[in-house]
Structures are given as C-alpha cells and as structure tokens.
Amino acid sequence: MRVNHRFVCLLLLAVAVRGAPAQQTPRSIARGVPQDAPRSITIDSRLAADASLHVGDRVVVAAGTGEPGDTVVIAAITQRRADPAEIARGEYRVRLHLGQLQSLLGYGDRVDRFAIATPSAGATADAVARINASAFGFQAHRSADVAVETSKTFAVVSRFHRAIGTITIVASAIFLLCIMLLKVDERRRDVAALRLIGCTERTIVGSVVLEAAAIAVLGSLFGVVVGGTASFLVNRHYQAVYRTPLRFSIVTGDIVLLAVALALVLGIVAGWLAARRLVRTPPLALFGR
C-alpha cells in the first residue's frame, strides 16, 4: 500500500474561468481559509498540456469528486524534474500553499513530513539522534538513507541490466571465438607456407593475435557509434513516451573504455586460442597433404 500521496488525492474538478485575469474575484469559496483574492497554485506541464491550462487561468480544486473546493489561480507551470521514481506513474502534480491544502483535505494542523537543513554531516547525525530520542509518532531519517530506500527499485533494475550484460558478453565471446576460428582457418595455406619458410610459431601466433586485437578494437569502436546512436534514439523515444527530461541511456567515457577493453581482451584470447590450434597442426597437414 502506498502512503504520502495526498497531492494525488487532490483532484482538479473543473476549469471555472478559462483565461480570465488573475485579479478577478472568485465565484465561490465554499471551504478553506476565507480570502479576498484567489490563492495561487503551480501545475506541471503535463497537466497544463492535457487540460489546456495556462498561467492566469482560474480553476476549482477539491479533495474529491462532488466535494466543495477553492477557486485558485494558476501562477506558474513547472517542468517536472528528471525523477526516475515518477516516470511510470502518469500522475499530475499540483503545488498549493500548505495551509490551503490542509484546509481542503480537512487535514488539520498536520504535515506528512518536514525537511530540515543542517550545517554539516555531524550536525545531521546529532539532529537525527536528538529528534528520534524525543519523537513520538514520527521519525527522523537522513536524506541519504531515504535516497537509498527509494532507489531500491533502480538498484534492482541495475542488477537486472548487469545480468543481461553478462549473458551478452558470454554470447559475444563465443561469437568472437567462432569468427576468429573461421578467419584463422581461412589462412591454413598461408600459415603452412610461413611455417615451411621458417617463421616461428611465436611470430605466427603474434601476428594472428595482433590482427584479432585490431579487429576487436575496430569492431568495438563501431559498436560505440552504434551504441551512441541507439542511446540517442532510446532517449528521444522514452522522453516522448513518458514526457520527462530524464535521460534513460547515457554513454559515458567509462562505459566506452570498458566496452573497448572487454572487446580487446576477448579478441586477444579468441585469436590466441585459434592461432594455437593452427600452429600445432603440421604444415603439410595444413596444405591438405
């Protein structure tokens, strides 16, 4: 069961006066703190687009369908933060003055949470300890601990991606070994000739490994270009689907380095295995005699 989503309970009931100037007197305030002029709210751009709302529009907000509400003025339209925790939830977000929301929800003199700024990490630990020592019915948490707790979903997704990556690496390694075997097998006659004119096994293995390394590096660089393009397309697609500025895929220097290094190691190992197999075969057998 989910908690702390009181903002979601707040339903925008109707657009009372579309495009009316902000100074206009509200038609009715049936509940909430009496006021002379409508108070202001902010809405997110997703809601503004879906409900065709603009800055200055007056709307009625209420805690539920059919319940009395307050007329308010849209003071600003905000861009949603790039928060991964929110992307799959198609919620709208409305921000009101605290007192007005408490009044609308019949919430009394209560809040769901406080945020407290402290001057240092030591002060944070001290504040948490002191608050929790005297707290009844609430608890203080460090922001870092809250972040760890709320990012558990993404830790799971990250582990899943790593697992998929491992399977992909296994498949790539086998693929690369296969290709290297084929490439080296194609050189049976060349290798036989080199062996017969006196080239050492070490020279032959070295040349094959060098070629494998070059192929691996070139292939991985091409892969980086493909990956970068795919990443761009993924971001464009999902940013449009979820209407968020969040970047879903990022190709960093570390990732590029890891991919190239991994490909290089796999290429060298595959080339070495294939070359070793070839140089152990007698030259005449390689000629097919």
Place this chain on the structure above:
Amino acid sequence: MLATLALASLLRHRTRTVLAILGVAVSAAMLLDMVMLSSGMRESFRGLLLSQGFQLRLSPRGTLPFDTEATIRGADSLLAVLRARPTVAVASPVLGGQLHFPSRGATVTASALGVEPAVQGDYELVAGRQPTAANEIVANDATLRAIGHSLGDTVHAAAGYDPQLRTYSGERTLRIVGRVRFIYLALDQRAVALPIGTLRAMGGPASADRISLAMVKLRPGADVERERAALHALLPRVTVTSTAQALEQVDQRLSYFRQLAVILGSVSLIVGFLLVTTLVTVSVNERIGEIAVMRAIGVHRWRIVGQILLESSALMVIAAPLGLALGLVTARWLDSILARFPGLPERIDFFLFQPRAAWTALGLLVISGILAGVYPSWRSASLPIAVTLRQEAVG
C-alpha cells in the same frame, strides 16, 4: 543422402560446429527469456487479479486501487447498490490503513486491511481461522515475526498517534486468530486484516462509512465490460476497473520491460542468424570445389541448396533444446533478481514459462536457421561449374 552429407559437413569441423551450437544456444536462451518476459509478466498479473474470482474493482474516482490514500464516502449505500444488482454475486469492501503495535519499547507498524471476512479476497488463510468477532485479527508471518507474537496471542494495537499528547489513538486489544498470506502484498511487507467495522471504529470519524476499495465478483455469464460501464455511469464517485483495464495499466507502467524484451529478443535472433550465416558461408566457400564436382556429376542444384539449408537448420535445431534448457535456468536467475522489486506481490513472475513461449522461440529459431542458409545455398547453386573446377584444379 541429403542428411548424411549435411551431417558429414558439420562433423568435418567439430570445434567450429560445437562453438556455433554453443553460440546459437546462448542466443536461443536469451530469445526464450525475452519471449517469456514479454508475455509472462502480464499473464502472471492476470492470474493474480483473477485468483480470487473478482472481475471488477471500485476505487475513488480518478485513482487505481490503493494507488493513493483516497477513500470512498458513503460506503454502506454503495455496497447496498452493488449487492442489489442481479449481475453481482459478491461485493467485498476493503478499507486500507495502518496499525501500530507497541512492542518491547518500540512500535511496529503494519498495513491494515479492514475486510468482511466472509467475502474477502485479499488473503489466504495459512493457519487458524477468519476474524469473525470485532476484537479478532489475522496477520502475516512478517508481522508476527516483527511483533514477536503467534497465533492465539493477544496484542495491543493503535490506529494512530497524537504527538502533542504523546498518546496513541484508536487503541484496541486484539486476539490473533489466524496466520495468513496476503495475495497482493510483498512477502516481506507487514500486514494484518481485521473486520472492517473494527478498523473504522479505531480510525474514528475520519474512517466512518468509508472504504478504500470494493471488489466485485459477477455471476456466471455476466458481461464484465457491460457491467463495468453500467457501474461507471451509476456511481459517479468511483472509478470502476476491470481486469482487462488493470492489465492495460500494468502494461503501461511496465512497458519498459516489454520493449526491452522485444529489443533484446530481436538482437539475440539476429546474432544467432549472423553466426549461422557466417559459418555456413565459410563452410560453403571451403567446399566450393566439392560442390562443383557434385554438380558436374549430375547432382541437381536443388539438392545442393537442400543440403546447405539442412546444414544451417540443423545447427539451429540441435542448439535449440540446449538453448531452451539454458534459457529456463537463466530465466530463474533473472526472475530472482527482479523479484526483489520493493512491494512486488510474491506471486508475480516476470519470467513465466508457457509452452507457447517455447514453441514461439523454437519456431523463430528454425525460421532464422532456414533464412541463414539462403545466401550460401543460393551462392553455391549458382556456381559456374567449369570455371570453378578449373580454379580449384589450378589452385
């Protein structure tokens, strides 16, 4: 003859063939996993929603069941309306909340469901009995462990706090009469269930005549979508969600995994296809003289094409069972990772094995195996016999 030649060709380079089979098996495993992921999650969730036979769920207008703390006012009249409808067999109200259990100097908080035990569909009884009396409660293992009590014990519970007075509100002494497993909650989520009247009384005036959700089981033969539309029109304060709509919502929220499954499944298939195409092409290049001789002694070009197609299909078919077995093992591994999603119901499987998934993966593999042989077989069948023989003879 055709099969013998194809087999001989594959056995000629055993290491290469074994590696190709391994490569295709890993691709097949990934393909099966992705086919399972794309459909399994949905089927698993459908099974979960229908496990208790409730086809419709009524929640506060504009919300999904238990997606927010919003509740429905006038619950008793709403239930009366529902139960009076000839198509409705069972209407089960649920009120969500929290209960606090003072325990050993600390307080254990658990999700609480107020239900009508005779018609509830939120939990399964593991031991004991339903909470029929007002002072009875059932709890899951996670709660019992946390509060250090067991079946038959009496516990002290409160519905809320009054921080200013430093007292609990809505206090009750309750007897644990059942150990249960909650169907829609995570295994490690602490939860209890008690009669809805008790939870409302503990919550005070704010909970009076309110419910968070009503689940509706229709009589056999009733049209679910028609009833949903009728209830939606009749009850303006609630959103009526059918199982099909709930699945659509789940699809929308978990579309990432479905799209990932499609992308990775396609990549796996392409990798397997490229591997087999490369191997068969190289194999054909190596045997170009042999193929020209066969053509020269009168073997029809379609037999050559058939042999090469058989060779590529054989690689896929031999690798498929190995890949399917590997796929089941990796699916369990990947499922165990995703099962750690916070709040995921215990019964949800991301990778649900269905025979259809295996057949789909096998079918795709065989088709890609055949397609992988098309280019090399076309190339070998269109060889100019005399020129090829001369080139092979000269070297």
